[in-house]
Amino acid sequence: MSEETVKKIRGILAEHGRLAKDIATLDDDADLYQAGMTSHASVNLMLALEGAFDIEFPDAMLRRSVFESVSAIRTAVESLTTGH
Amino acid sequence: MNPGNFHVVVGIDLVQISQVATSLHQLGDAYVNRIFTPGEIAYCSANPIVAPSRYAARFAAKEATLKALHLEDQGVDLRTIEVKQMPGGWTEIVLHGPAKDLAEAAGWSSCSVSLSHEGDYATAVVAATAARK
Numbered sequence: 135m136s137e138e139t140v141k142k143i144r145g146i147l148a149e150h151g152r153l154a155k156d157i158a159t160l161d162d163d164a165d166l167y168q169a170g171m172t173s174h175a176s177v178n179l180m181l182a183l184e185g186a187f188d189i190e191f192p193d194a195m196l197r198r199s200v201f202e203s204v205s206a207i208r209t210a211v212e213s214l215t216t217g218h
Numbered sequence: 219m220n221p222g223n224f225h226v227v228v229g230i231d232l233v234q235i236s237q238v239a240t241s242l243h244q245l246g247d248a249y250v251n252r253i254f255t256p257g258e259i260a261y262c263s264a265n266p267i268v269a270p271s272r273y274a275a276r277f278a279a280k281e282a283t284l285k286a287l288h289l290e291d292q293g294v295d296l297r298t299i300e301v302k303q304m305p306g307g308w309t310e311i312v313l314h315g316p317a318k319d320l321a322e323a324a325g326w327s328s329c330s331v332s333l334s335h336e337g338d339y340a341t342a343v344v345a346a347t348a349a350r351k
Contacts, residue, residue, distance in 0.1 A: 152237070172233075172234075172237075173231070173281050173290075174233050174234075174237055174238070174241075174277060174281075175237070177249075177252075177253060177277075177296070178241050178244075178245065178249070181245050181248050181249055181252060182245075184248075185248070193293050193294070193295045193316070194293040195293060196293050196294060196295060196296075197290075197291045197292065197293045198290045198291045199291050
């Protein structure tokens with residue numbers, strides 16, 4: 135699940151993250167905000183993740199830190215897909 | 219009010235209007251309904267030509283409010299921060315639910331917002347007084 139999830143997340147980041155760097159050059163723990171992701175792009179990313187994984191981020195997860203790295207996003211997505 | 223018990227807090231944000239236009243095109247209602255209140259949607263969508271710049275300025279105001287309140291990592295629904303268009307033409311920030319509770323806890327009062335856009339960018343500045351802790 136994890137590898138497949140990470141691949142999907144990276145694809146969504148490439149499309150919606152508006153990063154200043156190629157996502158392929160960033161490791162899973164790299165800070166996406168430092169790589170150029172804006173607050174507006176992070177909202178687009180959240181909406182795209184919700185559509186791709188059929189999930190909904192609750193208010194408590196609408197935090198900057200939830201979307202700060204591929205690893206953090208994977209943790210959030212997996213916590214919301216557990217039990218599906 | 220003793221001025222020594224309060225300090226001014228400020229937040230600012232800048233949003234690229236073309237990015238908002240892309241989001242409106244790609245994500246449509248999911249984008250609008252997740253970020254904006256019905257009142258904001260009614261105002262922004264009333265004129266399709268300027269809708270992206272209106273949405274962009276309001277998104278900037280919401281982010282500026284989060285910055286002023288230091289709430290970027292508190293889990294706040296952006297719809298609980300509303301930019302209200304007043305009959306005189308100016309705008310005001312109206313907080314609802316958790317955002318209102320957090321602002322009150324921080325001793326926020328006398329909040330003001332200013333919006334502007336030029337070319338491909340929209341910006342907002344939010345200023346308020348807060349109780350000194």
